[in-house]
Amino acid sequence: MQLVICQMEEDDLEQVIHIEKESFRCPWSLSSFQSEMGVNKYSYYIVAKKKADNLVVGYTGTWILFEEAHITTLAVHPDFRQKGIAAILLEHLLSKFRNVGVTYIFLEVRSSNYSAQKLYEKYSFAIAGKRKRYYDDEDAIIMVKHF
Numbered sequence: 001m002q003l004v005i006c007q008m009e010e011d012d013l014e015q016v017i018h019i020e021k022e023s024f025r026c027p028w029s030l031s032s033f034q035s036e037m038g039v040n041k042y043s044y045y046i047v048a049k050k051k052a053d054n055l056v057v058g059y060t061g062t063w064i065l066f067e068e069a070h071i072t073t074l075a076v077h078p079d080f081r082q083k084g085i086a087a088i089l090l091e092h093l094l095s096k097f098r099n100v101g102v103t104y105i106f107l108e109v110r111s112s113n114y115s116a117q118k119l120y121e122k123y124s125f126a127i128a129g130k131r132k133r134y135y136d137d138e139d140a141i142i143m144v145k146h147f
């Protein structure tokens with residue numbers, strides 16, 4: 001499957017919200033994405049689209065604050081998982097981070113989210129701590145990667 005990676009646009013949000021609802025117990029609202037894209041000058045959000053039909057199959061977002069980056073979200077459409085799409089999105093972010101001088105990246109992941117933790121471990125993120133009850137019903141594991 002050929003993919004195109006591009007910055008998230010307003011027109012993508014209907015499909016993004018669909019994936020968001022399929023992927024997370026507490027999905028972000030439309031207005032959360034809109035404010036990330038419009039108001040937050042530190043944010044960088046991208047989507048992966050199938051080249052054949054422009055279908056959004058995954059997305060990720062980050063805040064880049066000088067030498068620090070915080071990955072805020074990453075999800076792949078359930079029908080397109082385990083095909084390397086998250087890896088492509090993450091590699092795109094890592095390349096962007098290198099280009100703008102980021103030296104370390106961190107993120108929170110549910111302590112039960114084995115597949116996401118495996119993904120980040122594959123890209124040399126290490127467990128750096130825990131945030132108790134970061135999610136209403138569960139702790140978050142903090143993972144960090146240094147360049």
Ligand SMILES: CC(C)(COP(=O)(O)OP(=O)(O)OC[C@H]1O[C@@H](n2cnc3c(N)ncnc32)[C@H](O)[C@@H]1OP(=O)(O)O)[C@@H](O)C(=O)NCCC(=O)NCCS
Nearest residue numbers: 023074075076081082083084085086087109115116118119
């Ligand atoms: C986590 C998620 C983004 C992975 O997306 P994906 O496109 O299926 O992942 P990829 O196919 O690119 O896999 C890359 C690596 O991730 C890990 N991985 C992905 N799915 C996995 C699974 N079900 N079990 C174990 N490891 C998994 C593996 O290390 C894999 O590398 P490998 O294929 O060499 O084993 C996807 O499952 C998802 O959207 N989940 C719901 C939302 C979510 O949890 N987001 C993360 C928030 S922190």
